[in-house]
Amino acid sequence: MTGLSLHCEFARKILSGFIANEVRKTGFSRVIVGLSGGLDSALSAYLGAEALGAENVLALLMPYKTSSSESRAHAELIVKELGIQSDLIDITPMVDAYFERFPEADQVRRGNKMARERMTILFDVSAKFRALVLGTSNKTELLLGYGTLYGDMASAINPLGDLYKTQVRALAGHIGIPEAIIRKEPSGDLWVGQTDEAELGFTYEEVDQVLHLMVDRRFEIPDIVAAGFDEQFVRAVLAKIQSSQYKRRLPLIAKISARTIDRDFRYPRDWGK
Amino acid sequence: MSRHAIALAQINPTLGNLERNVALHQKSAEEAIGRGASLLIFPELSLTGYFLKDIVSSVALALTSPLLDRLRDLSHRIDLVVGLVEESPEHLLYNAALYLSKGEIRHLHRKVYLPTYGIFDEQRYLAEGSRIRTFRAAVGRSAILICEDMWHPSTVCVASIDGMEILISPSASPGRGGLEEGQAFANARAWETITRAYAQLFTCYVLYANRVGYEDGACFWGGSEVIAPSGEPIAKAEYLSEQILMAEIDTAEVRRARMINPLLRDERLDITLREMERVRREGPR
Secondary structure: OHHHOOOHHHHHHHHHHHHHHHHHOOOOOOEEEEOOOOHHHHHHHHHHHHHHOHHHEEEEEOOOOOOOHHHHHHHHHHHHHHOOEEEEOOOHHHHHHHHOOOOOOOHHHHHHHHHHHHHHHHHHHHHHHOOEEEOOOOHHHHHHOOOOOOOOOOOOEOOOOOOOHHHHHHHHHHHOOOHHHHHOOOOOOOOOOOOHHHHHOOOHHHHHHHHHHHHHOOOOHHHHHHOOOOHHHHHHHHHHHHHOHHHHOOOOOOOOOOOOEOOOEOOOOOOOO | OOEEEEEEEEOOOOOOOHHHHHHHHHHHHHHHHHOOOOEEEOOOOOOOOOOOHHHHHHHOEOOOOHHHHHHHHHOOOOEEEEEEEEEOOOOOEEEEEEEEEOOEEEEEEEOOOOOOOOOOOHHHHOEOOOOOOEEEEOOEEEEEOOHHHHHOHHHHHHHHHOOOOEEEEEEOOEOOOOOOOOOOOHHHHHHHHHHHHHHHHOOOEEEEEEOEEEEOOEEEEEOOEEEOOOOOEEEEOOEOOOEEEEEEEEHHHHHHHHHHOOHHHHOOHHHHHHHHHHHHHHOOO
16 A cells, blocks of 8 residues: 555645645635535645635535435534635525426436536635635546536546545545544435445445556556456456546537647646736 | 855746746846845746647747847846747747856757656657757856756766766756655656766766746646755755755865766766767667
Protein backbone atom coordinates (compact mmCIF):
# COMPACT_ATOMS: atom_id res chain seq x y z
CA MET A 1 0.00 0.00 0.00
CA THR A 2 3.02 2.30 0.05
CA GLY A 3 2.08 3.68 -3.37
CA LEU A 4 -1.12 5.12 -1.98
CA SER A 5 0.17 6.79 1.12
CA LEU A 6 0.11 10.57 1.01
CA HIS A 7 2.18 13.35 2.51
CA CYS A 8 -0.98 14.95 3.87
CA GLU A 9 0.38 18.32 4.93
CA PHE A 10 1.94 19.00 1.52
CA ALA A 11 -1.18 17.76 -0.31
CA ARG A 12 -3.31 20.00 1.88
CA LYS A 13 -1.18 23.00 0.99
CA ILE A 14 -1.34 22.25 -2.74
CA LEU A 15 -5.11 21.72 -2.69
CA SER A 16 -6.00 24.78 -0.64
CA GLY A 17 -3.63 26.79 -2.88
CA PHE A 18 -5.42 25.32 -5.90
CA ILE A 19 -8.82 26.45 -4.62
CA ALA A 20 -7.66 29.94 -3.64
CA ASN A 21 -5.80 30.48 -6.91
CA GLU A 22 -8.30 29.01 -9.36
CA VAL A 23 -11.31 30.66 -7.67
CA ARG A 24 -9.81 34.13 -7.33
CA LYS A 25 -8.44 34.36 -10.83
CA THR A 26 -11.92 33.93 -12.24
CA GLY A 27 -12.97 36.98 -10.22
CA PHE A 28 -14.80 35.01 -7.52
CA SER A 29 -13.97 34.76 -3.84
CA ARG A 30 -16.51 32.18 -2.70
CA VAL A 31 -17.44 28.55 -3.20
CA ILE A 32 -20.61 26.57 -2.67
CA VAL A 33 -20.60 22.87 -1.90
CA GLY A 34 -23.33 20.25 -1.62
CA LEU A 35 -22.79 18.64 1.76
CA SER A 36 -24.15 15.10 1.96
CA GLY A 37 -22.72 14.15 5.34
CA GLY A 38 -20.25 11.86 3.58
CA LEU A 39 -16.49 12.04 3.57
CA ASP A 40 -15.76 13.51 0.13
CA SER A 41 -17.98 16.58 0.41
CA ALA A 42 -16.78 17.07 3.99
CA LEU A 43 -13.17 17.20 2.78
CA SER A 44 -14.02 19.61 -0.05
CA ALA A 45 -15.77 21.89 2.45
CA TYR A 46 -12.79 21.78 4.83
CA LEU A 47 -10.35 22.61 2.04
CA GLY A 48 -12.63 25.38 0.75
CA ALA A 49 -12.85 26.96 4.20
CA GLU A 50 -9.09 26.72 4.63
CA ALA A 51 -8.45 28.30 1.23
CA LEU A 52 -10.99 31.10 1.28
CA GLY A 53 -12.13 31.52 4.89
CA ALA A 54 -15.24 30.02 6.48
CA GLU A 55 -17.32 33.09 5.63
CA ASN A 56 -16.74 32.42 1.93
CA VAL A 57 -18.09 28.87 1.92
CA LEU A 58 -21.78 28.05 1.65
CA ALA A 59 -22.85 24.45 2.29
CA LEU A 60 -26.15 23.23 0.91
CA LEU A 61 -27.83 20.27 2.60
CA MET A 62 -30.27 18.72 0.13
CA PRO A 63 -31.85 15.65 1.67
CA TYR A 64 -34.56 13.47 0.10
CA LYS A 65 -37.20 11.90 2.35
CA THR A 66 -35.32 8.57 2.41
CA SER A 67 -31.93 10.14 3.21
CA SER A 68 -30.57 8.84 6.49
CA SER A 69 -30.81 10.99 9.58
CA GLU A 70 -27.15 10.19 10.25
CA SER A 71 -26.16 11.86 6.96
CA ARG A 72 -27.95 15.01 7.99
CA ALA A 73 -26.46 14.97 11.49
CA HIS A 74 -22.96 14.59 10.00
CA ALA A 75 -23.50 17.42 7.54
CA GLU A 76 -24.67 19.66 10.37
CA LEU A 77 -21.66 18.65 12.42
CA ILE A 78 -19.33 19.76 9.60
CA VAL A 79 -21.15 23.10 9.27
CA LYS A 80 -20.76 23.67 13.00
CA GLU A 81 -17.11 22.57 13.14
CA LEU A 82 -16.13 24.86 10.27
CA GLY A 83 -18.41 27.78 11.11
CA ILE A 84 -19.47 28.00 7.44
CA GLN A 85 -22.83 29.26 6.23
CA SER A 86 -25.44 26.66 5.33
CA ASP A 87 -28.90 26.21 3.97
CA LEU A 88 -31.21 23.22 3.82
CA ILE A 89 -33.33 22.53 0.76
CA ASP A 90 -35.48 19.40 0.82
CA ILE A 91 -35.57 17.91 -2.70
CA THR A 92 -38.50 15.57 -1.98
CA PRO A 93 -41.26 17.76 -3.46
CA MET A 94 -39.53 18.25 -6.83
CA VAL A 95 -38.31 14.68 -7.17
CA ASP A 96 -41.64 13.16 -6.16
CA ALA A 97 -43.58 15.51 -8.42
CA TYR A 98 -41.47 14.33 -11.35
CA PHE A 99 -41.82 10.61 -10.63
CA GLU A 100 -45.61 10.85 -10.35
CA ARG A 101 -45.30 10.75 -14.14
CA PHE A 102 -43.06 7.62 -13.98
CA PRO A 103 -44.18 5.59 -10.96
CA GLU A 104 -42.40 2.49 -12.31
CA ALA A 105 -38.94 4.16 -12.33
CA ASP A 106 -36.25 2.02 -10.71
CA GLN A 107 -33.89 3.17 -7.99
CA VAL A 108 -31.06 3.99 -10.41
CA ARG A 109 -33.25 6.42 -12.33
CA ARG A 110 -34.47 7.88 -9.07
CA GLY A 111 -30.95 8.16 -7.68
CA ASN A 112 -29.67 9.88 -10.84
CA LYS A 113 -32.60 12.29 -10.78
CA MET A 114 -31.84 13.22 -7.17
CA ALA A 115 -28.19 13.83 -8.00
CA ARG A 116 -29.21 16.06 -10.94
CA GLU A 117 -31.83 17.86 -8.88
CA ARG A 118 -29.13 18.74 -6.39
CA MET A 119 -26.86 19.92 -9.21
CA THR A 120 -29.46 22.36 -10.55
CA ILE A 121 -29.99 23.77 -7.07
CA LEU A 122 -26.26 24.14 -6.44
CA PHE A 123 -25.71 25.99 -9.70
CA ASP A 124 -28.77 28.17 -9.13
CA VAL A 125 -27.77 29.15 -5.60
CA SER A 126 -24.18 29.65 -6.76
CA ALA A 127 -25.41 32.55 -8.91
CA LYS A 128 -27.19 34.09 -5.93
CA PHE A 129 -24.19 33.60 -3.59
CA ARG A 130 -21.76 34.63 -6.38
CA ALA A 131 -19.77 31.46 -5.83
CA LEU A 132 -18.17 28.66 -7.82
CA VAL A 133 -19.45 25.12 -7.29
CA LEU A 134 -16.77 23.08 -5.54
CA GLY A 135 -16.56 19.48 -6.75
CA THR A 136 -16.46 16.41 -4.55
CA SER A 137 -15.72 13.51 -6.94
CA ASN A 138 -12.58 11.56 -6.08
CA LYS A 139 -10.26 9.82 -8.55
CA THR A 140 -11.56 6.35 -7.73
CA GLU A 141 -15.17 7.14 -8.56
CA LEU A 142 -14.23 9.25 -11.58
CA LEU A 143 -12.19 6.38 -13.03
CA LEU A 144 -14.84 3.76 -12.29
CA GLY A 145 -17.61 6.01 -13.58
CA TYR A 146 -19.31 5.65 -10.20
CA GLY A 147 -21.13 8.96 -10.28
CA THR A 148 -24.01 10.68 -12.06
CA LEU A 149 -23.06 12.57 -15.21
CA TYR A 150 -24.30 16.17 -14.88
CA GLY A 151 -25.24 15.30 -11.31
CA ASP A 152 -22.68 14.90 -8.53
CA MET A 153 -19.95 14.89 -11.20
CA ALA A 154 -20.76 18.50 -12.12
CA SER A 155 -18.69 21.31 -10.62
CA ALA A 156 -16.60 24.34 -11.52
CA ILE A 157 -13.41 23.16 -9.86
CA ASN A 158 -12.65 19.91 -8.10
CA PRO A 159 -9.88 19.62 -5.49
CA LEU A 160 -10.38 15.86 -4.96
CA GLY A 161 -10.33 14.52 -8.52
CA ASP A 162 -6.70 13.35 -8.35
CA LEU A 163 -6.97 11.64 -4.94
CA TYR A 164 -8.01 8.02 -4.57
CA LYS A 165 -10.66 7.27 -1.96
CA THR A 166 -8.09 5.81 0.41
CA GLN A 167 -6.06 9.03 0.09
CA VAL A 168 -9.21 11.08 0.74
CA ARG A 169 -9.58 9.13 3.99
CA ALA A 170 -5.97 9.79 4.98
CA LEU A 171 -6.19 13.49 4.22
CA ALA A 172 -9.55 13.77 6.02
CA GLY A 173 -7.97 12.28 9.13
CA HIS A 174 -5.02 14.64 8.91
CA ILE A 175 -7.17 17.72 8.46
CA GLY A 176 -9.31 16.88 11.50
CA ILE A 177 -12.62 15.67 10.08
CA PRO A 178 -14.56 13.91 12.86
CA GLU A 179 -13.78 10.19 13.14
CA ALA A 180 -17.44 9.16 12.87
CA ILE A 181 -17.53 10.55 9.32
CA ILE A 182 -14.24 8.96 8.31
CA ARG A 183 -15.07 5.54 9.72
CA LYS A 184 -18.63 5.07 8.43
CA GLU A 185 -19.30 2.99 5.32
CA PRO A 186 -19.19 5.10 2.14
CA SER A 187 -22.65 5.48 0.63
CA GLY A 188 -24.39 7.58 -2.00
CA ASP A 189 -27.43 7.45 0.32
CA LEU A 190 -29.62 7.41 -2.79
CA TRP A 191 -31.76 4.58 -1.44
CA VAL A 192 -32.10 2.95 1.95
CA GLY A 193 -29.22 0.60 2.76
CA GLN A 194 -27.08 1.56 -0.29
CA THR A 195 -23.32 1.25 0.21
CA ASP A 196 -20.65 1.94 -2.39
CA GLU A 197 -18.64 -1.20 -1.76
CA ALA A 198 -21.67 -3.53 -1.92
CA GLU A 199 -22.77 -1.91 -5.14
CA LEU A 200 -19.31 -1.96 -6.72
CA GLY A 201 -18.55 -5.48 -5.54
CA PHE A 202 -15.12 -4.73 -4.09
CA THR A 203 -13.56 -2.52 -1.43
CA TYR A 204 -11.91 0.83 -2.06
CA GLU A 205 -8.72 -0.53 -0.49
CA GLU A 206 -8.57 -3.25 -3.14
CA VAL A 207 -9.57 -1.26 -6.17
CA ASP A 208 -7.37 1.72 -5.33
CA GLN A 209 -4.30 -0.49 -5.39
CA VAL A 210 -5.20 -1.80 -8.84
CA LEU A 211 -6.06 1.67 -10.15
CA HIS A 212 -2.80 3.06 -8.82
CA LEU A 213 -0.76 0.40 -10.62
CA MET A 214 -2.79 0.65 -13.82
CA VAL A 215 -3.20 4.40 -14.12
CA ASP A 216 -0.33 6.01 -12.24
CA ARG A 217 2.37 3.40 -12.65
CA ARG A 218 1.31 2.24 -16.13
CA PHE A 219 1.35 -1.47 -15.30
CA GLU A 220 -0.17 -3.66 -18.05
CA ILE A 221 -2.70 -6.30 -16.98
CA PRO A 222 -0.19 -9.20 -16.80
CA ASP A 223 2.05 -7.01 -14.60
CA ILE A 224 -0.82 -6.32 -12.20
CA VAL A 225 -1.73 -10.00 -12.05
CA ALA A 226 1.93 -10.82 -11.38
CA ALA A 227 1.80 -8.31 -8.53
CA GLY A 228 -0.78 -10.56 -6.86
CA PHE A 229 -4.22 -9.40 -8.04
CA ASP A 230 -6.95 -11.64 -9.41
CA GLU A 231 -7.12 -11.38 -13.21
CA GLN A 232 -10.92 -11.33 -13.37
CA PHE A 233 -11.00 -8.49 -10.86
CA VAL A 234 -8.36 -6.52 -12.77
CA ARG A 235 -10.23 -7.00 -16.05
CA ALA A 236 -13.49 -5.92 -14.42
CA VAL A 237 -11.84 -2.73 -13.20
CA LEU A 238 -10.45 -1.98 -16.66
CA ALA A 239 -13.89 -2.61 -18.19
CA LYS A 240 -15.43 -0.08 -15.82
CA ILE A 241 -12.85 2.55 -16.75
CA GLN A 242 -13.35 1.89 -20.45
CA SER A 243 -17.14 1.88 -20.41
CA SER A 244 -17.29 5.12 -18.43
CA GLN A 245 -14.75 7.02 -20.54
CA TYR A 246 -17.59 9.11 -22.05
CA LYS A 247 -18.38 10.53 -18.61
CA ARG A 248 -14.94 12.07 -18.35
CA ARG A 249 -15.09 13.92 -21.68
CA LEU A 250 -17.15 16.65 -23.26
CA PRO A 251 -19.95 15.39 -25.55
CA LEU A 252 -18.65 14.38 -28.98
CA ILE A 253 -18.96 17.10 -31.58
CA ALA A 254 -19.39 16.16 -35.24
CA LYS A 255 -16.52 17.75 -37.08
CA ILE A 256 -17.56 20.04 -39.94
CA SER A 257 -15.48 23.21 -39.85
CA ALA A 258 -11.78 23.96 -40.12
CA ARG A 259 -11.54 24.44 -36.38
CA THR A 260 -13.64 22.47 -33.95
CA ILE A 261 -13.99 23.10 -30.24
CA ASP A 262 -11.54 21.03 -28.17
CA ARG A 263 -10.25 19.21 -31.25
CA ASP A 264 -8.22 21.82 -33.08
CA PHE A 265 -9.53 24.87 -31.21
CA ARG A 266 -7.54 24.34 -28.04
CA TYR A 267 -7.31 26.91 -25.32
CA PRO A 268 -6.57 26.47 -21.64
CA ARG A 269 -9.51 27.19 -19.38
CA ASP A 270 -7.35 29.70 -17.50
CA TRP A 271 -7.00 31.72 -20.73
CA GLY A 272 -5.93 35.25 -19.78
CA LYS A 273 -6.27 34.52 -16.07
CA MET B 1 35.27 41.90 -8.97
CA SER B 2 34.22 38.30 -8.70
CA ARG B 3 31.28 38.66 -6.32
CA HIS B 4 27.79 39.39 -7.54
CA ALA B 5 24.42 39.69 -5.85
CA ILE B 6 21.91 37.92 -8.04
CA ALA B 7 18.20 37.21 -7.73
CA LEU B 8 15.76 34.60 -8.99
CA ALA B 9 12.16 35.72 -9.55
CA GLN B 10 9.87 32.92 -8.41
CA ILE B 11 6.72 34.51 -9.83
CA ASN B 12 3.22 33.52 -10.87
CA PRO B 13 2.58 34.94 -14.36
CA THR B 14 -0.91 35.34 -15.80
CA LEU B 15 -1.63 32.93 -18.65
CA GLY B 16 -1.70 34.80 -21.94
CA ASN B 17 -1.67 38.35 -20.51
CA LEU B 18 1.50 40.10 -21.69
CA GLU B 19 0.63 43.49 -20.25
CA ARG B 20 0.04 42.21 -16.74
CA ASN B 21 3.17 40.06 -16.92
CA VAL B 22 5.39 42.95 -18.04
CA ALA B 23 4.10 44.88 -15.02
CA LEU B 24 4.97 41.90 -12.81
CA HIS B 25 8.48 41.86 -14.30
CA GLN B 26 8.90 45.56 -13.57
CA LYS B 27 7.68 45.14 -10.00
CA SER B 28 9.99 42.16 -9.42
CA ALA B 29 12.92 44.07 -10.90
CA GLU B 30 12.28 47.03 -8.60
CA GLU B 31 12.40 44.70 -5.61
CA ALA B 32 15.58 43.01 -6.82
CA ILE B 33 17.24 46.39 -7.51
CA GLY B 34 16.18 47.59 -4.06
CA ARG B 35 17.85 44.56 -2.54
CA GLY B 36 21.06 45.17 -4.43
CA ALA B 37 20.92 42.54 -7.17
CA SER B 38 22.77 43.09 -10.43
CA LEU B 39 21.07 40.20 -12.26
CA LEU B 40 17.48 38.96 -12.06
CA ILE B 41 16.43 35.66 -13.64
CA PHE B 42 12.79 35.00 -14.51
CA PRO B 43 11.33 31.53 -15.14
CA GLU B 44 10.53 29.91 -18.49
CA LEU B 45 7.87 31.76 -20.52
CA SER B 46 7.70 34.35 -17.75
CA LEU B 47 6.05 36.92 -20.04
CA THR B 48 3.28 34.60 -21.22
CA GLY B 49 2.61 31.72 -18.81
CA TYR B 50 3.21 28.11 -19.76
CA PHE B 51 0.22 25.97 -20.88
CA LEU B 52 -0.65 28.35 -23.71
CA LYS B 53 -1.94 25.92 -26.34
CA ASP B 54 -3.55 27.98 -29.14
CA ILE B 55 -2.81 31.27 -27.34
CA VAL B 56 0.80 30.81 -28.45
CA SER B 57 0.48 32.76 -31.71
CA SER B 58 -1.31 35.65 -29.97
CA VAL B 59 1.44 36.27 -27.42
CA ALA B 60 4.48 35.68 -29.65
CA LEU B 61 6.89 38.62 -29.76
CA ALA B 62 9.40 39.62 -32.40
CA LEU B 63 12.70 40.72 -30.90
CA THR B 64 11.90 44.21 -32.19
CA SER B 65 8.61 44.36 -30.30
CA PRO B 66 7.95 47.67 -28.45
CA LEU B 67 6.84 45.64 -25.46
CA LEU B 68 10.38 44.32 -25.11
CA ASP B 69 11.67 47.92 -25.19
CA ARG B 70 10.27 48.37 -21.70
CA LEU B 71 12.39 45.49 -20.48
CA ARG B 72 15.40 46.72 -22.42
CA ASP B 73 15.02 50.06 -20.64
CA LEU B 74 14.85 48.26 -17.32
CA SER B 75 18.05 46.40 -18.18
CA HIS B 76 20.01 49.67 -17.83
CA ARG B 77 19.45 49.22 -14.10
CA ILE B 78 19.67 45.45 -13.72
CA ASP B 79 20.57 42.57 -16.04
CA LEU B 80 17.54 40.40 -16.83
CA VAL B 81 16.82 36.92 -18.10
CA VAL B 82 13.22 36.80 -19.35
CA GLY B 83 11.19 34.03 -20.94
CA LEU B 84 8.97 34.58 -23.97
CA VAL B 85 7.47 33.09 -27.11
CA GLU B 86 9.80 34.51 -29.73
CA GLU B 87 8.54 34.94 -33.29
CA SER B 88 11.35 34.72 -35.85
CA PRO B 89 11.32 36.75 -39.06
CA GLU B 90 10.10 33.55 -40.77
CA HIS B 91 7.19 33.42 -38.28
CA LEU B 92 8.45 30.38 -36.48
CA LEU B 93 7.58 30.42 -32.78
CA TYR B 94 10.22 29.50 -30.21
CA ASN B 95 10.16 28.94 -26.48
CA ALA B 96 13.01 31.37 -25.81
CA ALA B 97 14.90 33.24 -23.12
CA LEU B 98 16.71 36.56 -23.52
CA TYR B 99 19.62 37.96 -21.60
CA LEU B 100 19.15 41.73 -21.49
CA SER B 101 21.83 44.12 -20.29
CA LYS B 102 22.38 47.87 -20.68
CA GLY B 103 19.51 48.19 -23.11
CA GLU B 104 20.70 45.37 -25.40
CA ILE B 105 19.80 41.77 -26.08
CA ARG B 106 23.11 40.11 -25.23
CA HIS B 107 21.98 36.54 -25.81
CA LEU B 108 19.03 34.58 -27.15
CA HIS B 109 18.49 30.93 -26.31
CA ARG B 110 15.79 28.99 -28.11
CA LYS B 111 14.74 25.86 -26.23
CA VAL B 112 16.24 22.86 -27.99
CA TYR B 113 14.30 20.02 -26.37
CA LEU B 114 10.54 20.53 -26.50
CA PRO B 115 8.76 18.02 -24.25
CA THR B 116 5.78 16.40 -25.96
CA TYR B 117 4.59 13.64 -23.68
CA GLY B 118 2.46 13.29 -20.55
CA ILE B 119 1.08 16.75 -19.79
CA PHE B 120 3.43 18.46 -22.29
CA ASP B 121 2.54 19.49 -25.81
CA GLU B 122 5.34 21.80 -26.91
CA GLN B 123 6.21 20.32 -30.31
CA ARG B 124 2.61 20.82 -31.36
CA TYR B 125 2.97 24.56 -30.98
CA LEU B 126 6.63 25.50 -31.13
CA ALA B 127 9.75 25.20 -33.27
CA GLU B 128 12.92 23.60 -31.92
CA GLY B 129 15.98 25.68 -31.22
CA SER B 130 19.25 24.40 -32.67
CA ARG B 131 22.03 26.21 -30.81
CA ILE B 132 23.78 25.87 -27.49
CA ARG B 133 26.15 28.78 -26.92
CA THR B 134 27.79 30.41 -23.95
CA PHE B 135 27.96 34.18 -23.72
CA ARG B 136 29.75 36.78 -21.65
CA ALA B 137 27.60 38.11 -18.81
CA ALA B 138 28.70 40.41 -16.01
CA VAL B 139 28.60 37.49 -13.57
CA GLY B 140 30.81 35.31 -15.75
CA ARG B 141 30.64 33.14 -18.86
CA SER B 142 27.08 31.84 -18.91
CA ALA B 143 24.75 29.50 -20.75
CA ILE B 144 20.96 29.45 -20.69
CA LEU B 145 19.25 26.07 -20.87
CA ILE B 146 15.47 26.08 -20.56
CA CYS B 147 13.75 23.43 -18.45
CA GLU B 148 13.63 20.23 -20.59
CA ASP B 149 17.02 21.15 -22.11
CA MET B 150 18.41 20.28 -18.69
CA TRP B 151 17.08 16.73 -18.88
CA HIS B 152 19.51 16.03 -21.74
CA PRO B 153 23.01 16.09 -20.24
CA SER B 154 24.53 16.55 -23.69
CA THR B 155 23.35 20.18 -23.66
CA VAL B 156 25.19 20.85 -20.43
CA CYS B 157 28.31 19.05 -21.72
CA VAL B 158 28.37 21.27 -24.78
CA ALA B 159 27.91 24.43 -22.72
CA SER B 160 30.62 23.30 -20.33
CA ILE B 161 33.12 22.67 -23.12
CA ASP B 162 32.11 26.05 -24.54
CA GLY B 163 33.33 27.77 -21.37
CA MET B 164 30.31 27.87 -19.09
CA GLU B 165 30.89 29.04 -15.51
CA ILE B 166 27.26 29.91 -14.79
CA LEU B 167 24.39 27.68 -15.87
CA ILE B 168 21.15 29.66 -15.97
CA SER B 169 18.08 27.47 -16.09
CA PRO B 170 14.65 29.12 -16.35
CA SER B 171 11.91 26.56 -15.78
CA ALA B 172 8.14 26.11 -15.58
CA SER B 173 7.92 22.74 -13.92
CA PRO B 174 4.46 21.39 -13.03
CA GLY B 175 4.53 19.09 -9.99
CA ARG B 176 3.75 15.45 -10.61
CA GLY B 177 3.54 12.44 -8.36
CA GLY B 178 5.63 11.39 -5.44
CA LEU B 179 3.49 12.75 -2.63
CA GLU B 180 3.60 9.26 -1.17
CA GLU B 181 7.22 9.62 -0.18
CA GLY B 182 7.58 13.05 1.25
CA GLN B 183 7.03 16.74 1.20
CA ALA B 184 7.81 17.34 -2.46
CA PHE B 185 6.67 16.25 -5.88
CA ALA B 186 8.66 13.39 -7.43
CA ASN B 187 9.90 15.62 -10.25
CA ALA B 188 10.94 18.33 -7.76
CA ARG B 189 13.20 15.80 -6.05
CA ALA B 190 14.56 14.79 -9.45
CA TRP B 191 15.34 18.42 -10.28
CA GLU B 192 17.13 18.81 -6.97
CA THR B 193 19.29 15.84 -7.87
CA ILE B 194 20.23 17.04 -11.33
CA THR B 195 20.97 20.67 -10.41
CA ARG B 196 23.39 19.49 -7.72
CA ALA B 197 24.91 16.88 -10.02
CA TYR B 198 25.47 19.38 -12.85
CA ALA B 199 27.05 21.94 -10.54
CA GLN B 200 29.42 19.30 -9.25
CA LEU B 201 30.17 17.54 -12.55
CA PHE B 202 30.71 20.73 -14.52
CA THR B 203 32.14 22.77 -11.62
CA CYS B 204 29.78 25.63 -12.37
CA TYR B 205 27.07 27.60 -10.63
CA VAL B 206 23.52 26.47 -11.36
CA LEU B 207 20.86 29.16 -11.14
CA TYR B 208 17.52 27.37 -11.34
CA ALA B 209 14.51 29.71 -11.56
CA ASN B 210 11.19 27.90 -11.38
CA ARG B 211 7.75 29.48 -11.21
CA VAL B 212 4.76 29.01 -8.92
CA GLY B 213 1.00 29.21 -9.39
CA TYR B 214 -1.62 27.02 -11.05
CA GLU B 215 -2.70 26.70 -14.68
CA ASP B 216 -5.77 24.58 -15.41
CA GLY B 217 -5.19 22.75 -12.14
CA ALA B 218 -1.48 22.00 -12.68
CA CYS B 219 0.69 23.28 -9.84
CA PHE B 220 4.11 24.83 -10.51
CA TRP B 221 6.14 24.00 -7.42
CA GLY B 222 8.74 26.76 -7.17
CA GLY B 223 11.72 25.71 -5.08
CA SER B 224 14.12 27.86 -7.16
CA GLU B 225 17.71 27.50 -6.09
CA VAL B 226 21.32 28.50 -6.47
CA ILE B 227 23.88 25.70 -6.38
CA ALA B 228 27.59 26.43 -5.90
CA PRO B 229 30.26 24.70 -8.02
CA SER B 230 30.91 22.39 -5.08
CA GLY B 231 27.39 20.97 -5.57
CA GLU B 232 26.15 22.62 -2.39
CA PRO B 233 22.94 24.66 -2.48
CA ILE B 234 23.56 28.19 -1.21
CA ALA B 235 20.02 29.55 -1.55
CA LYS B 236 16.66 27.89 -1.92
CA ALA B 237 13.19 29.39 -2.29
CA GLU B 238 10.14 27.91 -0.61
CA TYR B 239 7.90 25.55 -2.50
CA LEU B 240 4.62 27.00 -3.80
CA SER B 241 5.04 30.64 -2.78
CA GLU B 242 6.05 33.74 -4.71
CA GLN B 243 9.47 35.03 -3.77
CA ILE B 244 12.46 37.00 -4.98
CA LEU B 245 15.34 34.75 -3.96
CA MET B 246 18.63 36.56 -3.35
CA ALA B 247 22.07 34.96 -3.42
CA GLU B 248 25.66 36.02 -3.69
CA ILE B 249 27.76 34.20 -6.23
CA ASP B 250 31.51 34.42 -6.52
CA THR B 251 33.28 33.26 -9.68
CA ALA B 252 36.37 32.69 -7.58
CA GLU B 253 34.41 29.66 -6.34
CA VAL B 254 34.43 28.28 -9.88
CA ARG B 255 38.21 28.59 -9.94
CA ARG B 256 38.56 26.96 -6.53
CA ALA B 257 36.27 24.08 -7.51
CA ARG B 258 38.34 23.53 -10.66
CA MET B 259 41.58 23.50 -8.67
CA ILE B 260 40.13 20.84 -6.41
CA ASN B 261 38.41 18.87 -9.17
CA PRO B 262 40.08 19.49 -12.55
CA LEU B 263 37.30 17.68 -14.39
CA LEU B 264 37.09 20.20 -17.19
CA ARG B 265 40.84 20.05 -17.76
CA ASP B 266 40.62 16.27 -18.12
CA GLU B 267 37.61 16.24 -20.40
CA ARG B 268 38.36 14.27 -23.60
CA LEU B 269 36.43 15.99 -26.32
CA ASP B 270 38.23 14.01 -29.02
CA ILE B 271 37.14 10.66 -27.59
CA THR B 272 33.60 11.86 -27.04
CA LEU B 273 33.26 13.13 -30.59
CA ARG B 274 34.85 10.06 -32.14
CA GLU B 275 32.67 7.63 -30.20
CA MET B 276 29.52 9.66 -30.77
CA GLU B 277 30.29 9.73 -34.48
CA ARG B 278 30.85 5.99 -34.47
CA VAL B 279 27.50 5.36 -32.76
CA ARG B 280 25.76 7.68 -35.17
CA ARG B 281 27.40 5.89 -38.10
CA GLU B 282 27.04 2.31 -36.90
CA GLY B 283 24.14 2.46 -34.44
CA PRO B 284 24.29 1.26 -30.86
CA ARG B 285 25.88 -2.13 -30.25
